Amino acid sequence: IAGITQAPTSQILAAGRRMTLRCTQDMRHNAMYWYRQDLGLGLRLIHYSNTAGTTGKGEVPDGYSVSRANTDDFPLTLASAVPSQTSVYFCASSDGGGGADTQYFGPGTRLTVL
Amino acid sequence: GQNIDQPTEMTATEGAIVQINCTYQTSGFNGLFWYQQHAGEAPTFLSYNVLDGLEEKGRFSSFLSRSKGYSYLLLKELQMKDSASYLCAVPDSNYQLIWGAGTKLIIKP
DSSP states (O other): OEEEEEEEEEEEEEOOOOOOEEEEESOOOOOOEEEEEEEEEEEEEEEEEESSOOOEEEESOTTEEOOOSSSOOOOOESSOOGGGEEEEEOOOOSOOSSSOOOOEOOOOEEEEEE | OOEOOOOEEEETTTTSSEEEEEEOOOSSSSOOOEEEEESOOEEEEEEEEOOEEEETTTTTTEEEETTTEEEEEOOOOGGGGOOEEEEEEEEEEEEEEEEOOEEEEEOOO
């Protein structure tokens, strides 16, 4: 693989179910991010990780959790999905976490919660 | 607080020039990014400005005025493939990017 991958590509989920979105990068980037993108609202940061073993909350963290056990993987978990979590989810990575580094995005996961 | 404003949608003609504006308010300043996003795809990096002035990259140029909290993306010799959304972003006080809602650019033949 080259770059950043996400799985699944799309998913329809019943409300109340648990779901993990997967994200893997092979660029050895230190920082990784999860965004959601909703029509008219732009990208909103859910959680981020500046380096393996650390995570931080973004603008809209409620209902989501993340872990960063190693450099390459940054899964996002919805413990109990709700319809308002219907969105397109993008994972991204950057070499550094200082805000001035270019972020590279995965192809996205389109999630529908019914 | 932080805020970023961009026009929601713009229309331009193939071969023409278009300027997409972005105004921002941040507690500090650590640069401004422009990304391009085609429909159904991921955002991709276009430019990063940290100093005032115009930076040119082929058909695309980006301008920054820190004193005015203003940037624009200039696209020349428009091609149909330039139809996309253009996203403006600035780092916040935690060095995480705050994103504008994006400007959807429609190119007509």
